Amino acid sequence: MRDWAHNAGMTDTGIARCPSCGTKNRTPVSAKGKPRCAKCQADVPWLVPADDATIAGALDASPLVLLDLWAPWCGPCRMVGPILEELSTEYAGRLKVVEVNVDDSPGTAAKFDARSIPTLVLLNRGDVVERIIGAQPKPVLAAAIDKALAATH
Numbered sequence: 001m002r003d004w005a006h007n008a009g010m011t012d013t014g015i016a017r018c019p020s021c022g023t024k025n026r027t028p029v030s031a032k033g034k035p036r037c038a039k040c041q042a043d044v045p046w047l048v049p050a051d052d053a054t055i056a057g058a059l060d061a062s063p064l065v066l067l068d069l070w071a072p073w074c075g076p077c078r079m080v081g082p083i084l085e086e087l088s089t090e091y092a093g094r095l096k097v098v099e100v101n102v103d104d105s106p107g108t109a110a111k112f113d114a115r116s117i118p119t120l121v122l123l124n125r126g127d128v129v130e131r132i133i134g135a136q137p138k139p140v141l142a143a144a145i146d147k148a149l150a151a152t153h
C-alpha cells in the first residue's frame with residue numbers, strides 16, 4: 001500500500017525503485033527529459049505529487065502525463081492509487097504520473113474541473129487528450145494510456 005499521509009505532505013520529489021537493479025532514485029516534480037536510474041541508467045517510474053505552486057512545471061514533461069486529482073477522504077481514490085503506481089512502473093520512461101490533492105490545490109482542481117474525484121487527466125505536453133472520471137479498472141486505464149501514446153508518436 002502506498003503511504004497516503006506521505007503524499008499529502010510537502011514533499012517535492014518522488015522516490016522510485018529502479019525496476020532493473022532495485023536502486024532507489026529520487027524523481028523530481030519538474031524536469032526535462034525523463035528520470036533514469038543513477039546506477040544502471042534504466043528508465044525509472046515517475047510518480048510525483050504536485051500542488052498549485054508546482055503544477056505548471058509538473059505537467060510540462062515530454063513523457064505522457066497522467067494527472068491524478070484525488071483527496072485523502074475519497075475511497076475510490078485509494079483504489080486507483082495503487083493501480084497508478086503499477087502503471088507508472090509498467091510505463092516507465094513513457095508515462096509520468098502527477099498526483100494532486102484537490103483539498104490542498106483548489107486552483108488545479110478548478111482548472112481541470114475536478115468536480116468528482118478521482119478525475120484522471122491524460123496530457124501530452126500540457127494539452128489534455130483524455131479525461132477519465134471515477135475509479136476505473138486497470139485495463140481501462142492502460143487502454144487509455146496506450147491510445148494516447150499511439151497518438152503522440
Ligand SMILES: [Zn+2]
Pocket residue numbers: 018019020021022023037038039040041042
Ligand atoms: Zn537501476
